[in-house]
Each structure stands twice: as structure tokens, then as C-alpha cells.
Amino acid sequence: MLQLERVVLAQGAFRLTADWAAEPGALIAVMGPSGAGKSTLLMAIAGFLAPAAGRILWNGSDLGPLPPGQRPVSILFQDQNLFPHLTLAQNLGLGISPRLRLGAADHRRVAAALDRVGLGGLHNRRPAQLSGGQLGRAALARALLRARPLLLLDEPFAALGPALKADMLALVGEIAVETGATVLMVTHDPQDARRFAGQVVLVADGVAATPVATADLFARPPQALRDYLG
Amino acid sequence: MAGRIGALAIAAILLALTFGTLALVGWRAGAGAGGFALGPADWAAVRFTLMQAALSALFSVALAVPVARALARRRFAGRGALIALLGAPFLLPVIVAVLGLLAVFGRAGVLNSALGWAGLPPVSIYGLHGVVLAHVFFNMPLAVRLVLHGWQAIPAERFRLAAALDFAPGDVARHLERPMLRAVLPGAAVVIFVICLMSFAVALTLGGGPGATTVELAIYQALRFDFDLSRAALLALVQFALCALAVGLAAVFALPAGFGAGLDRAAAPFAAGGWRRWVDGLAIALAAGFVALPLVMVGLRGVPGLADLPPVVWPAAGRSVVIALASCLLSVGAALVLALAVARGARWFGLVAMLPLAASSLVLGTGLFLAVHPFLRPESLALPVTVLVNATLALPFAYRILLPEAQGLEAGFGRLAAALDLRGWARLRWLVLPRLRRPLGFALGVTAALSMGDLGVIVLFAGDSAATLPLIVQQLMGAYRMTEAAAAALLLVGLSFALFALFDLGGRRGVAA
Incomplete structure (x- = not known):
């Protein structure tokens, strides 16, 4: 279970506080105006920004001392989720072994993961030869292989068209169910939240609020959400 | 972490080489009979x-x-x-250029031949x-x-x-x-x-x-x-x-x-x-x-002299190539470690990397000479010292070539690599070397060519047995064996540019998009 214990994030004059826990397996949308600190929240959980105060816990143990790669976390950034000089198979292989020491069984797992996201047979392609949707699928396939219990999505599908984005979100949902992962997904689009997420964390006015059931939130939107939705 | 320790070690070596040799030089200068007073010849x-x-x-x-x-x-x-x-x-061995200038402006050069033909006194x-x-x-x-x-x-x-x-x-x-x-x-x-x-x-x-x-x-x-x-x-x-x-x-x-x-x-x-x-x-x-x-x-x-080069040329050429390869690897390796450290935010390593710009070959050489001569015959260390000094003096150039690329790498892929727990050797092999292949090749080429043509510290240390190719060219020139000197110089230019081209092309080849 992910727990934010009186966390304070600070960057210059910017401050963001969070004090809540996420249910295991929850699918949570992170919403709020630009610059409110949605990405900052994810970066702190992923280990790229140390909290100024408070602790981030996973199943009761403090994540603070762990570097990003050793946290129980997979993260998809807005872009640059794959190394352009490596093939798809190598990019996915990094999810199994960062030193790319892969046995025959590992190669089969990579091939299976590519099949799973609909990229079967493309293992020798480089990222430049793929479309935006295929890039997203490949990054998800790597997250599938890493099988970390916490999946963070920092708008990796923002550049995709609506239909493609809906496909990707459906895929995220399936993978989350298969791996039992807790998902935190930054989004601007209330549609995404309604369709995909059971809960919403509203980030506004220096506070990342406790997760609330999506239906309840949109039924009785607080002032900050009304301002954001316009 | 390993990168950080490596950067610290390299910084310590560079500081020792520049300020350590300086301290030694200062101590020795003060110990002389005249103290710190300069004679008229020194002022001249x-x-x-x-x-x-x-x-x-x-x-x-x-x-x-x-x-x-x-x-x-x-x-x-x-x-x-x-x-x-x-x-x-920039990449041309100095001695070769001097030889060329002598061929144009020297006593038997093109210019003086023309002046003599016109009845004018030679310059x-x-x-x-x-x-x-x-x-x-x-x-x-x-x-x-x-x-x-x-x-x-x-x-x-x-x-x-x-x-x-x-x-x-x-x-x-x-x-x-x-x-x-x-x-x-x-x-x-x-x-x-x-x-x-x-x-x-x-x-x-x-x-x-x-x-x-x-x-x-x-x-x-x-x-x-x-x-x-x-x-x-x-x-x-x-x-x-x-x-x-x-x-x-x-x-x-x-x-x-x-x-x-x-x-x-x-x-x-x-x-x-x-x-x-x-x-x-x-x-x-x-x-x-x-x-x-x-x-x-x-x-x-x-060209006419290429067929019968004096036999001393060949072992000297071999030594020069070995020195060039060793010092370019040392120099670019150190520059890469420092550039990566700076790209990750440790900016003072950048100052250390530029430090050798203020050091000259002969000052470093004098310091090292003073350091070793009580214990060893300086000639016996001619090649390692030349490698070390060449690598040090070329380091700022290699660093300046690599720094912007290292910063781009860090900005573009630093977080992804950290998120995937790509560290140490794996990070070097799967991220840094393939992404920086082109600038690394260029930097290796530049530093190899600079080292190949260097005629600096070697003159302080070389005995008869450890001459490099530039030194041989200079000695042939000093003995007025101009055809042989020109032929050896041609070999030197050829080897310098071949090394440069080899590394530079090697860096460009096989670069993925």
C-alpha cells in the first residue's frame, strides 16, 4: 500500500503537501490545473525529488533511502520512454535486467510481452521506426515485464489522438488488473478519469487531496475542480 | 557513485599534476643559489x-x-x-609545419630562390x-x-x-x-x-x-x-x-x-x-x-625520400603511435568521467578539467623531472611521462567536445536510466557509449593527432633510445638531412591524420538515429 505521510514537496517558492494512502490495486487519476504539482507528486514517489518533510512509504517501509530504479515503481514519462539507440527487444530487456544479461527464458518473456501489447514480431525495430501509439505500447510492455506493484503515468499518451488514447488506457487497465498494480495517472481530461479511474486525487492550491471516488467527485465537484473544469 | 569516485580521483590527479609540480618547481627554484632573482638572460x-x-x-x-x-x-x-x-x-604536427615553412622561406627555399633569381639579397x-x-x-x-x-x-x-x-x-x-x-x-x-x-x-x-x-x-x-x-x-x-x-x-x-x-x-x-x-x-x-x-x-x-627512410624512423613511429593511442584513451576517458560528473550537476569538476589550459608542456615536464630524477633515470620514464603529459594537455579539448553531448544525454535520458536502475558499467555500456559514440570518436581523433605530433615534454626526457617520430624529424632537420626529414615528416602527417580519420570515422559509423 502506498502511503504519503505528511509529505511536503518544495521547489523554490513552490510547495505541495499530501497526507493520504492509496488502496492496493486502486486506479487513481491525478487531476488539477497546470503547474499545480501533478508531475512533481509523481516525481517524488518515483524518487527523483526528495520530500522536504514527511515520508513516502510502501507497505510500511520508507522509500526515502531507495534510488529511483530500486523502488517498487515503474514510471512512464511524457516522452523519451525508450532509448532510441536500442532495439525494442533490448529496451524491453532492460526491464528484466539493467545489464541486459538475458537467458533464453528472458527472451521468450520479452517476445510474449511484445505479443501481449500487439507489437509481436517488431523486436528488432528501433524506436524511430515506430508510431506514437506503438511507442506507448512498448513502454507499457516494459512496465509489464518489470511487474512493479506501483505504476506511475505522467501523461505518456497526451500526444495521441482520442481513440488511440482510449485504447492505451484500456491496455493500462488490463495490465493493472493482471499485475495487481496500483496506478497513479496524471491527466487533463475528465473523460480519462471517468472512464479509467476509480478514484481521483485533486491537486490544487498547494495540496494533493485525499483520493475520492470519481463518481462522487464529479457529482459534487469542489470549488477547485469547478474552477479547473470551467 | 562509482562515477563520482572516479571523477574525484581524476580531479585529484589533475590537481597534483598542475599544482603539485608547481609546488615542487617553486621549492626547487627557492633552493637555488640566486634565490628567486632573474638574470638578464632570463628577463630577455x-x-x-x-x-x-x-x-x-x-x-x-x-x-x-x-x-x-x-x-x-x-x-x-x-x-x-x-x-x-x-x-x-590545429591537428598538424608543429615540426611538419616548420619544415614546410623552411621549404618556402628557408635558405634554400622557394622565396630565396626567387629573390636570388631577381638579384636580391636572401632573407x-x-x-x-x-x-x-x-x-x-x-x-x-x-x-x-x-x-x-x-x-x-x-x-x-x-x-x-x-x-x-x-x-x-x-x-x-x-x-x-x-x-x-x-x-x-x-x-x-x-x-x-x-x-x-x-x-x-x-x-x-x-x-x-x-x-x-x-x-x-x-x-x-x-x-x-x-x-x-x-x-x-x-x-x-x-x-x-x-x-x-x-x-x-x-x-x-x-x-x-x-x-x-x-x-x-x-x-x-x-x-x-x-x-x-x-x-x-x-x-x-x-x-x-x-x-x-x-x-x-x-x-x-x-616523397623521394620515402623509399629509403633511415631505420631509426620506424621504431620511433611505432613509439609515437603507442604514445598517441595510450594518451588519447587516457585523456578522453578522463574527460568523459569529468563531463558526465558536470552534466549531473557537480560543476566544479569543469574548472578542474580546464586547469591544464594554464599548464604548459615544459612546466609540467620540469616538475615531473624534478620529481623523478632523485630516484630514477629520467630517460627510463620518457614514454610514460610523455603519455601522461600529452593526455593532461589534451584533456580540456576532449572535455569541451564531450560536455555538451554529456549534458544532452543527461537531460534526455538521465531520468529514464535512473528509473530502470541502469547504473555503473551497464549505464556506460548501454547508454553512454552508444549515445556518445560520435563525439567520443571525434575527441579520440583530435587527442590522438595532438599527441602524435607533440614535440614538448619528450625533449626533456628522451634519451637516445626513446625518441618519438617528431623528435626524429627535428634531429634530422638539425643535421640538415632535409630530404630524410621531409620524408619522415610526411610519414608523421600521414600517421596523425590516419589516426584522426580512423577514430572520427569509427565514431560516425553505425550511429543509430
Whole structure:
């Protein structure tokens, strides 16, 4: 279970506080105006920004001392989720072994993961030869292989068209169910939240609020959400 | 973490090499009979060093302006090749250029033959004007590239506006070109001044005697001929002070980047016609001739001698290649570690990486000589010391090539690598080396060529058995065996550029998108 214990994030004059826990397996949308600190929240959980105060816990143990790669976390950034000089198979292989020491069984797992996201047979392609949707699928396939219990999505599908984005979100949902992962997904689009997420964390006015059931939130939107939705 | 420790270790070595040798030199200088007092010959060396550097900088920059202006506003076949040729002297072994200049301006050279044919008295290339001539040969092309860069940085729209307002060429110069030159020229002149302050091989071959001895040359003579360690140390201290002063001076002016020039704008700029066309043509032809003719002469004189090179040439060539390979790997490896550390935010490593710019080959060499000679015969360490000093002196260049690429790598992929727990050796192998393949190849090529042609610290340490190829060329030259010297020089140029091309092409090949 992910727990934010009186966390304070600070960057210059910017401050963001969070004090809540996420249910295991929850699918949570992170919403709020630009610059409110949605990405900052994810970066702190992923280990790229140390909290100024408070602790981030996973199943009761403090994540603070762990570097990003050793946290129980997979993260998809807005872009640059794959190394352009490596093939798809190598990019996915990094999810199994960062030193790319892969046995025959590992190669089969990579091939299976590519099949799973609909990229079967493309293992020798480089990222430049793929479309935006295929890039997203490949990054998800790597997250599938890493099988970390916490999946963070920092708008990796923002550049995709609506239909493609809906496909990707459906895929995220399936993978989350298969791996039992807790998902935190930054989004601007209330549609995404309604369709995909059971809960919403509203980030506004220096506070990342406790997760609330999506239906309840949109039924009785607080002032900050009304301002954001316009 | 391992990278951080490596960067700290390299920084410690660099600090020890620069300030440690300096401390040793200072201690030894103070222990001498005369204390820290400079004799009249030493003052003469200081005066000559400053004067030749100032004159070299002045002439290089002054001559570069018309050439750069002509290259900026004219388009002709071979223009790109000519700009590339202007980059060549940077990688050219000094001794080869000196040989070429001797073939043109020397006693039996082209110029004096022509003068004799016309019944005029011959000119001598030795002394102040020879040293300045050689320095202009090396640095005028550098100045052209720096000034050309300034010219090309003036937006085309300004020239278009000037044309629309019917500016005469004089108005263009007043409103556009002179402000640019005021910004660019001081920096270029200071860079060249610093380079000439530290130049040793030119003074060794074309200078000498009471009226034309630089401080570096005086260090060499004190150490090799008089074996006066205290005086050598004192002179090394003086040389360091001069360099530190000049580098401080250079820091005051915004230094132009040395590698950026040579961009091409597709459309020809608005260029003045009439007689100015001919002036530009003349400037370009003279500059091209000045750079190319000495090289052509080395080729013409060297080819006949290639068939029977003296046997000492071959082992010397082998040693030079080994030294070049070892020092380029050392230098680029260290530069990469420092560049990666700086890209990750440890900025003070950048200052350490630039430190060798203030160190000269002979000052480092004197310090190392003082360090080893109580324990070992300096000759026995000639090759390792040469590798170490060459690697140190080339490090700033390698660092400057790698830094922007390392920063781009960190900005683009640092987080992804951290998120995937890509660390240490795996990060180097799967991220850094493949992404930086091209700049690494270029940096290896540049440092290998610089080291291959270096004629500096080796002269302090070399015995009869450990000569490098540049030293052999110099010795053949000193013995007036000019054909053999030219042939060996040709081999030296060939090997230098082959090493450069090998690494540079190796870096470009197989680079993924």
C-alpha cells in the first residue's frame, strides 16, 4: 500500500503537501490545473525529488533511502520512454535486467510481452521506426515485464489522438488488473478519469487531496475542480 | 557513485599534476643559489616571449579579417574544402609545419630562390620574424574560423535590411561588421596570445640564441644543456606566472568557441561587387596559398625520400603511435568521467578539467623531472611521462567536445536510466557509449593527432633510445638531412591524420538515429 505521510514537496517558492494512502490495486487519476504539482507528486514517489518533510512509504517501509530504479515503481514519462539507440527487444530487456544479461527464458518473456501489447514480431525495430501509439505500447510492455506493484503515468499518451488514447488506457487497465498494480495517472481530461479511474486525487492550491471516488467527485465537484473544469 | 569516485580521483590527479609540480618547481627554484632573482638572460627571454606572442596574435588577427570577410560574403566551388583546410593546422604536427615553412622561406627555399633569381639579397627565417611567421601560419587559420563564425552570426535579415536601405559597403562595415569585430577580435587575439606564449617546438626550431629565446626554450636549455635544475625551476615558475596571467586575461574576454565555425548558409549574402570582388579573391588566394604551399612543399620534398627512410624512423613511429593511442584513451576517458560528473550537476569538476589550459608542456615536464630524477633515470620514464603529459594537455579539448553531448544525454535520458536502475558499467555500456559514440570518436581523433605530433615534454626526457617520430624529424632537420626529414615528416602527417580519420570515422559509423 502506498502511503504519503505528511509529505511536503518544495521547489523554490513552490510547495505541495499530501497526507493520504492509496488502496492496493486502486486506479487513481491525478487531476488539477497546470503547474499545480501533478508531475512533481509523481516525481517524488518515483524518487527523483526528495520530500522536504514527511515520508513516502510502501507497505510500511520508507522509500526515502531507495534510488529511483530500486523502488517498487515503474514510471512512464511524457516522452523519451525508450532509448532510441536500442532495439525494442533490448529496451524491453532492460526491464528484466539493467545489464541486459538475458537467458533464453528472458527472451521468450520479452517476445510474449511484445505479443501481449500487439507489437509481436517488431523486436528488432528501433524506436524511430515506430508510431506514437506503438511507442506507448512498448513502454507499457516494459512496465509489464518489470511487474512493479506501483505504476506511475505522467501523461505518456497526451500526444495521441482520442481513440488511440482510449485504447492505451484500456491496455493500462488490463495490465493493472493482471499485475495487481496500483496506478497513479496524471491527466487533463475528465473523460480519462471517468472512464479509467476509480478514484481521483485533486491537486490544487498547494495540496494533493485525499483520493475520492470519481463518481462522487464529479457529482459534487469542489470549488477547485469547478474552477479547473470551467 | 562509482562515477563520482572516479571523477574525484581524476580531479585529484589533475590537481597534483598542475599544482603539485608547481609546488615542487617553486621549492626547487627557492633552493637555488640566486634565490628567486632573474638574470638578464632570463628577463630577455620573458621580453621575447611576450613580444613574439603579442606580434603573432596581432598579425594573425589582422590578416584573418579580410580573409574571413571574403569567405563570409563570397560563394565559390571549393569554399567548404577551404574552410576545412583552415581547420587542419590545429591537428598538424608543429615540426611538419616548420619544415614546410623552411621549404618556402628557408635558405634554400622557394622565396630565396626567387629573390636570388631577381638579384636580391636572401632573407633569413630564423629569429623573431621566423617564430612569428610560424605562429601566424598556425593561428591565422584559427582566427579566420573564429571571425568567420562572428560574421555568420550576423542574421541575414540585417544584410537584407542594409541592402533595402541602399547601404554602401562602408555603411555595412560601420553598422554591422565593425561592432561584430569589436566583440570577436579581442577574444580571438587573447586565445592566440596564450597559445603562442606556450609554444615550444616553434621556438626550438626557428628561435634560439640570445635574441630569440622564449622562456620555454630557456627551461629546456637549462635542463638539458646546463643541467641547472634550480634555474630551470625558476624559469618554469616564471612561465607558469605568464600563463596564469594570460589565462586570467582570457577569462575577462568572452572566449569564442573554437570548434563551431564552418556553417553554411544556403543563400549567398549580399556582397559588394566591383573591385571588392578582386580584393576578396586575392585575400582568399593568398590565405589558401599560405596554408597549402608549405604542406605541398613537404610533400614534394618528402616523397623521394620515402623509399629509403633511415631505420631509426620506424621504431620511433611505432613509439609515437603507442604514445598517441595510450594518451588519447587516457585523456578522453578522463574527460568523459569529468563531463558526465558536470552534466549531473557537480560543476566544479569543469574548472578542474580546464586547469591544464594554464599548464604548459615544459612546466609540467620540469616538475615531473624534478620529481623523478632523485630516484630514477629520467630517460627510463620518457614514454610514460610523455603519455601522461600529452593526455593532461589534451584533456580540456576532449572535455569541451564531450560536455555538451554529456549534458544532452543527461537531460534526455538521465531520468529514464535512473528509473530502470541502469547504473555503473551497464549505464556506460548501454547508454553512454552508444549515445556518445560520435563525439567520443571525434575527441579520440583530435587527442590522438595532438599527441602524435607533440614535440614538448619528450625533449626533456628522451634519451637516445626513446625518441618519438617528431623528435626524429627535428634531429634530422638539425643535421640538415632535409630530404630524410621531409620524408619522415610526411610519414608523421600521414600517421596523425590516419589516426584522426580512423577514430572520427569509427565514431560516425553505425550511429543509430
